Amino acid sequence: MQQRLCDFIVNEVGVGIFSLDQEHEILLWNRFMAQHSGISAEQAIGANLFELFPELPQKWLSKKIESVFVLKNFAFTSWEQRPYLFKFPHNRPITGGMDFMQQNTTFMPVRNESGEVDAVTVNLFDVTDNAIAQNLLQEAMGKLEEYSNRDGLTGIYNRRYLDARFTQELERMSRYQAAFFTVILFDLDRFKQVNDNYGHLAGDEVLRVVASRVLTTLRDTDVFGRYGGEEFMLLLPQTDLAGAEIAAERIRVILCDQPVQFGESKIKISASLGLSECHSGAIEPPKVIEEADMALYFSKQNGRNLVTVYSPEISS
Numbered sequence: 001m002q003q004r005l006c007d008f009i010v011n012e013v014g015v016g017i018f019s020l021d022q023e024h025e026i027l028l029w030n031r032f033m034a035q036h037s038g039i040s041a042e043q044a045i046g047a048n049l050f051e052l053f054p055e056l057p058q059k060w061l062s063k064k065i066e067s068v069f070v071l072k073n074f075a076f077t078s079w080e081q082r083p084y085l086f087k088f089p090h091n092r093p094i095t096g097g098m099d100f101m102q103q104n105t106t107f108m109p110v111r112n113e114s115g116e117v118d119a120v121t122v123n124l125f126d127v128t129d130n131a132i133a134q135n136l137l138q139e140a141m142g143k144l145e146e147y148s149n150r151d152g153l154t155g156i157y158n159r160r161y162l163d164a165r166f167t168q169e170l171e172r173m174s175r176y177q178a179a180f181f182t183v184i185l186f187d188l189d190r191f192k193q194v195n196d197n198y199g200h201l202a203g204d205e206v207l208r209v210v211a212s213r214v215l216t217t218l219r220d221t222d223v224f225g226r227y228g229g230e231e232f233m234l235l236l237p238q239t240d241l242a243g244a245e246i247a248a249e250r251i252r253v254i255l256c257d258q259p260v261q262f263g264e265s266k267i268k269i270s271a272s273l274g275l276s277e278c279h280s281g282a283i284e285p286p287k288v289i290e291e292a293d294m295a296l297y298f299s300k301q302n303g304r305n306l307v308t309v310y311s312p313e314i315s316s
């Protein structure tokens, strides 16, 4: 009766169970293992595990098994470190992003009457659902993080992200002597008139077009975002004033070169730009934004549609 109960439990429990001797010969192979591997207990018992499943990570797994024989302790693996041992298919939707059943395993030493370990029993748990849920959660959190850094209208970075990146750049500078970056601030010219003449929706469209035009001129490492209303900021790591001035001039031209099409209307636009460089050793690095803003103001004061590089003279 007891044997019958044990057999029943081993086969009906929804967990993979198999046992091995020290030569990796299979001693026990329950129904879960048979169903998922397609290899029956009759075929498995007496066979060598690694001959039956050549795709198993033999070096790693035999070491793991050996450690249980020698140390006489339990051992574990988790899907987070090693997603699966056996390439068992699963019946979850492909959208979960998992190719095979995700598995946690427990390796248990089986002792004989004299206390020696003469077999290792492995329990294999199907944790595919947990793994899918965890991956979806991580994906959602990643998207949330991404959304929280983006401007809703233009899709480029927002002020929050720009501020964080600015702080990061300052930290990078305090760590590396050779680090420097340039800030470009620009503001659309007479944007109030765009809203007044063509309506707020047209104004919004102009902001979207500005963002997408500027994006086409940037390097991968440049950080571009909307700083507020119709003001935009670029952080250009490892770019000196000469290089940044070229980039700023390119932006100025790409914005005023062509009007923005909104319905039947062609809306003429331009921007005023200001830039300033920050390098390690600068006395007051956070002042770089203030300086770029002063340079931008200088562009506005001097006719708009202009690029101005900050110098102490313009602030006086």
Ligand SMILES: Nc1nc2c(ncn2[C@@H]2O[C@H](COP(=O)(O)OP(=O)(O)OP(=O)(O)O)[C@@H](O)[C@H]2O)c(=O)[nH]1
Pocket (backbone or CB within 6 Å): 153, 187, 188, 189, 190, 191, 192, 193, 195, 199, 200, 201, 202, 203, 204, 207, 228, 229, 230, 300, 304
């Ligand atoms: N459509 C739209 N307008 C915005 C948005 N954010 C700010 N604005 C408008 O931008 C305009 C900014 O106007 P001002 O600061 O007077 O500057 P300006 O008309 O661009 O003139 P200058 O900067 O001096 O060349 C205001 O009319 C704001 O309402 C937005 O998200 N959408």
